[in-house]
Amino acid sequence: MIFRKLKRADSAGGIWGPVAVVVAGLVLLVGAPMVTGTFGLLQLTVLAALAIFALAQGFIWGFGGILCFGQSAFLGLGGYAYAVGALNMTDTTGAVALAIIVPMLFAALLGYFMFYGRISDAYIGVITLTVSIILFDLFNSTSGDIYHIGQAPLGGFNGIPSVPPLNIPGNPDAQLDTNGLWYAAMGALILCYILLKWILASRFGRVVVAIRENETRAQLLGYDPRLFKLLTFIIGAGISGLAGCLYTNWGAFISPTVFSLTMSAQVIIYVLVGGLGTLIGPILGAVGIQYLINVAGGQHVIDPNLLLGIVLVAFVLLVPQGVVPVIRAGFRRLIPAKQPSTTLAQPVSQEASR
Amino acid sequence: MDLYGLVGFNILVGIGTIALITVGLGVIYGMMKIINLAHGEFMMLGAYATYVANTHGINIWIAMLIIAPIFVGLVGLVVERCLIRFLYGRMIDTMLATWGLSLGLIGLMTSIFGNDPRGVPTPVGSFSIGHYAASLYGFVIVVVAILALAGFYAMLSLTRYGLIVRATMQNPNMAAALGVAPPTIYMATFALGAALAGLAGGVLAPISGVSPVMGAAFIAKAFITVLGGGAAIVTGTSLASGLFGFIDTFVSFKSTPVIGEVALLLAAVVMIRILPQGITGRFLRRSL
Amino acid sequence: MSVPLLEAENVTMRFGGVAAVQDVNLKLEEVELRCLIGPNGAGKSTFFKILTGQLRPTEGVVRFRGQDITGAHPHVIARLGVGIKTQVPNVFNGLTVREGIGIAAGRKKSLRHARQIVDETMELLQLSPIADRMVGQLAHGQRQWVEIATVLAQEPDLILLDEPAAGMTHEEVLRTAELIREINKKQALVVVEHDMQFIRMIAKTVTVFNRGKILIENQVEAVLADPGVRDVYLGKQAH
Numbered sequence: 001m002i003f004r005k006l007k008r009a010d011s012a013g014g015i016w017g018p019v020a021v022v023v024a025g026l027v028l029l030v031g032a033p034m035v036t037g038t039f040g041l042l043q044l045t046v047l048a049a050l051a052i053f054a055l056a057q058g059f060i061w062g063f064g065g066i067l068c069f070g071q072s073a074f075l076g077l078g079g080y081a082y083a084v085g086a087l088n089m090t091d092t093t094g095a096v097a098l099a100i101i102v103p104m105l106f107a108a109l110l111g112y113f114m115f116y117g118r119i120s121d122a123y124i125g126v127i128t129l130t131v132s133i134i135l136f137d138l139f140n141s142t143s144g145d146i147y148h149i150g151q152a153p154l155g156g157f158n159g160i161p162s163v164p165p166l167n168i169p170g171n172p173d174a175q176l177d178t179n180g181l182w183y184a185a186m187g188a189l190i191l192c193y194i195l196l197k198w199i200l201a202s203r204f205g206r207v208v209v210a211i212r213e214n215e216t217r218a219q220l221l222g223y224d225p226r227l228f229k230l231l232t233f234i235i236g237a238g239i240s241g242l243a244g245c246l247y248t249n250w251g252a253f254i255s256p257t258v259f260s261l262t263m264s265a266q267v268i269i270y271v272l273v274g275g276l277g278t279l280i281g282p283i284l285g286a287v288g289i290q291y292l293i294n295v296a297g298g299q300h301v302i303d304p305n306l307l308l309g310i311v312l313v314a315f316v317l318l319v320p321q322g323v324v325p326v327i328r329a330g331f332r333r334l335i336p337a338k339q340p341s342t343t344l345a346q347p348v349s350q351e352a353s354r
Numbered sequence: 355m356d357l358y359g360l361v362g363f364n365i366l367v368g369i370g371t372i373a374l375i376t377v378g379l380g381v382i383y384g385m386m387k388i389i390n391l392a393h394g395e396f397m398m399l400g401a402y403a404t405y406v407a408n409t410h411g412i413n414i415w416i417a418m419l420i421i422a423p424i425f426v427g428l429v430g431l432v433v434e435r436c437l438i439r440f441l442y443g444r445m446i447d448t449m450l451a452t453w454g455l456s457l458g459l460i461g462l463m464t465s466i467f468g469n470d471p472r473g474v475p476t477p478v479g480s481f482s483i484g485h486y487a488a489s490l491y492g493f494v495i496v497v498v499a500i501l502a503l504a505g506f507y508a509m510l511s512l513t514r515y516g517l518i519v520r521a522t523m524q525n526p527n528m529a530a531a532l533g534v535a536p537p538t539i540y541m542a543t544f545a546l547g548a549a550l551a552g553l554a555g556g557v558l559a560p561i562s563g564v565s566p567v568m569g570a571a572f573i574a575k576a577f578i579t580v581l582g583g584g585a586a587i588v589t590g591t592s593l594a595s596g597l598f599g600f601i602d603t604f605v606s607f608k609s610t611p612v613i614g615e616v617a618l619l620l621a622a623v624v625m626i627r628i629l630p631q632g633i634t635g636r637f638l639r640r641s642l
Numbered sequence: 643m644s645v646p647l648l649e650a651e652n653v654t655m656r657f658g659g660v661a662a663v664q665d666v667n668l669k670l671e672e673v674e675l676r677c678l679i680g681p682n683g684a685g686k687s688t689f690f691k692i693l694t695g696q697l698r699p700t701e702g703v704v705r706f707r708g709q710d711i712t713g714a715h716p717h718v719i720a721r722l723g724v725g726i727k728t729q730v731p732n733v734f735n736g737l738t739v740r741e742g743i744g745i746a747a748g749r750k751k752s753l754r755h756a757r758q759i760v761d762e763t764m765e766l767l768q769l770s771p772i773a774d775r776m777v778g779q780l781a782h783g784q785r786q787w788v789e790i791a792t793v794l795a796q797e798p799d800l801i802l803l804d805e806p807a808a809g810m811t812h813e814e815v816l817r818t819a820e821l822i823r824e825i826n827k828k829q830a831l832v833v834v835e836h837d838m839q840f841i842r843m844i845a846k847t848v849t850v851f852n853r854g855k856i857l858i859e860n861q862v863e864a865v866l867a868d869p870g871v872r873d874v875y876l877g878k879q880a881h
Contacts (some may be wrong), residue, residue, distance in 0.1 A: 022540055028426065067446060069453075119629040119747040122389055122445050126577045127623065129391075133574040134612075134619050141612040185718035203748055210734050210745045214435070217789075218695070221746045221796055261570055306461025312454030316447050317440060 012235035023066050025190040033179050041182050046238040046250045048185035051286040053243035054270040058282030059196050060236035065212030069125040070132030074261035078241025079258050080250040088153035099245035100238045109239030111230045118304040134257035160253025185246045272315050275322030356484025369599030370496035376579040376591050377502050378550030384587035385543045394569020395459040396548050400426045400555025401564040405472050414477045422556030423549040430548020434485045434541050463566040471565040498557050507588045552564040578622040583630025595634050647672045653702030655700045656782050662688040664728040664854040675826045677841050678834045680851030694726045725798030729805050731789045735778030746795040767791045783814045800830045807840045819843040
């Protein structure tokens with residue numbers, strides 16, 4: 001299984017790895033508007049939104065061991081919550097809050113039934129996938145005047161156009177331009193990364209990882225795995241909702257395609273390609289895969305779905321641990337001095353196969 | 355009174371439809387504990403097989419009842435040999451790989467046939483229930499669903515293959531000791547499940563239309579029904595189809611099909627809280 | 643009369659028509675050491691799972707310091723002060739020894755206090771040299787001790803051990819026996835075991851299971867001298 005290959009991935013790196021990532025992020029945050037034009041900046045903005053989405057999936061799957069195949073449900077709910085909120089309020093700050101809270105509430109409800117029902121990982125995958133499909137159908141069926149929330153028509157398959165952009169909190173007239181949106185998206189990505197690093201270093205995060213490693217043992221130590229998984233799931237949903245909010249802002253538009261299976265598959269692929277049990281992996285995975293899709297889509301050489309399918313199958317068969325852990329392991333083989341435990345590694349005991 | 359007749363008929367067809375779209379998924383899950391996320395795309399392939407055969411002048415019944423299942427069964431065979439067999443015992447990886455397959459098949463069929471939906475003619479007309487007209491084709495769906503389930507049940511309980519399959523499900527090593535290679539059984543089972551998906555796709559093609567993304571319309575219901583039914587394929591699929599088909603059709607009749615689907619999901623989510631192992635995980639455990 | 647630490651009253655567990663455990667009564671005082679022995683299939687493992695909350699008995703009540711814990715969730719039982727070592731080691735393979743024990747020590751304690759407990763526990767079990775090794779890479783005996791250390795770091799009042807000596811070398815068994823006597827100075831233990839040599843090393847009071855019932859409960863010498871017990875272990879059925 002994939003998890004057996006994680007081993008050191010999440011505890012490695014110490015403090016300097018994350019600091020380097022944050023510094024690189026800040027350099028990009030400040031530098032990008034100086035070197036690229038409006039079009040490039042918009043491209044980078046959507047990448048940042050998708051990277052946040054990938055972080056959420058990477059957190060709940062790679063660290064929480066929760067197999068959510070329908071993370072797009074939360075992305076979509078966040079996007080719609082923002083659109084509806086922004087169309088009903090003059091200040092969009094409240095809409096941002098809605099975009100985070102609505103998916104969290106939905107995740108709390110769904111997660112309660114799943115985790116307290118103690119269903120297997122595979123069932124969780126199937127249920128979450130099903131939920132995203134049904135949300136897709138549900139929002140698709142909302143065309144017509146009777147489907148509206150306050151001032152916001154839901155618009156069925158066509159979605160909601162002309163969603164008002166973010167503004168400076170407390171000042172509805174100060175709407176963000178392309179540069180402002182970039183700062184917001186990239187800033188949010190950096191903050192989410194720091195937040196998740198902090199959570200993982202906290203006692204809560206350590207228990208979450210311990211539950212992934214051995215649920216029975218964690219339970220015998222007095223931790224309730226159901227509660228920890230539920231909280232992890234809710235955190236992931238909130239972050240996905242934020243990503244959905246930024247995604248909606250990027251196009252000033254939201255439609256049911258955010259709930260689509262392709263969206264859920266894409267985020268799974270980001271995480272799988274980048275590396276389970278890392279935070280930087282999903283970010284890099286998102287950037288790499290989106291780049292591939294853009295190239296393929298621009299050249300019309302290969303259908304994007306076909307490309308995604310091939311990448312997914314290839315990684316499951318050939319590189320199930322993802323790119324970042326493979327590179328890390330490579331480096332460790334080159335520079336062995338620091339971690340005696342990995343170089344003196346004895347054969348891994350076969351207990352896990354029981 | 356006529357209305358009750360119509361609603362009753364529609365509920366029957368709803369149950370038959372759900373049973374038909376679930377049985378292929380249920381066979382693979384029940385016997386191999388693999389959840390095939392490409393199930394909807396196998397159905398889609400069956401629909402395209404029917405469409406292509408029909409446009410080449412082959413009789414529609416032969417196209418949907420014979421060509422579609424055989425073609426998709428062969429595809430299943432190839433998929434099992436080239437992909438699934440490397441992943442036995444890795445349930446999650448199998449799900450991811452079949453998801454990749456699902457995306458790949460959608461992409462492939464889009465590249466070949468394009469996005470626009472194709473039609474397959476409905477081979478039978480309609481009949482009247484009092485003032486209401488109902489499609490005779492509903493009967494076809496119900497009959498095919500019953501035949502598929504009954505045929506599978508007969509095969510499990512009467513044939514040598516069925517005996518071996520039951521033994522392999524219970525204990526792979528024991529079957530191997532009896533001189534039967536489990537890989538052969540798994541291969542045949544996966545092909546059979548794929549063929550049943552192809553059959554469902556072929557039979558439903560006249561109603562749903564044929565397009566690369568049509569699978570997504572079915573899999574939500576199929577997944578819910580398999581989870582709800584539990585490990586016993588025939589009993590579980592039948593009972594869960596009955597329950598969910600009733601809920602789906604009844605709620606759809608009272609509101610819209612989408613709300614029917616939502617009701618289905620709610621019922622399933624509440625059910626996994628009460629019966630995490632599905633209906634046959636709790637009751638009728640020794641059934642097939 | 644004082645409230646017993648652990649008390650099982652008329653506990654019965656049926657699977658289908660078969661009673662794996664039948665009408666068992668057991669009392670354990672504070673800081674007592676009790677061994678549960680019996681041949682395979684005697685019901686001692688089932689009874690152990692009932693005590694730990696992994697199974698809910700068909701009939702009967704289990705109490706911890708007077709509180710009903712029958713069929714309670716394992717994490718609830720753990721929080722009351724019960725530490726459990728399972729038969730197949732349940733450890734955190736992907737964490738280091740120190741991290742894993744820290745998870746156990748860390749619940750409801752300050753970070754500094756938890757660190758102190760971790761260091762002391764690793765010292766006691768001589769795990770300090772391998773503190774930063776991944777648990778998944780350790781040998782079987784070491785993993786057993788890591789699990790025992792994890793249980794001890796919870797600082798429970800009652801420790802339940804399911805076949806702690808299974809798969810250990812002779813020296814490891816000796817050390818484990820010594821360790822159990824050491825633990826028993828402050829904490830109560832229930833040890834399920836079928837290795838008679840091991841029982842001889844640690845036991846004071848022994849409860850013998852046979853066919854789901856308690857055959858005899860007495861001091862270790864008396865039990866081992868009992869002809870009925872010998873018959874049970876030799877495969878003859880005592881009645």
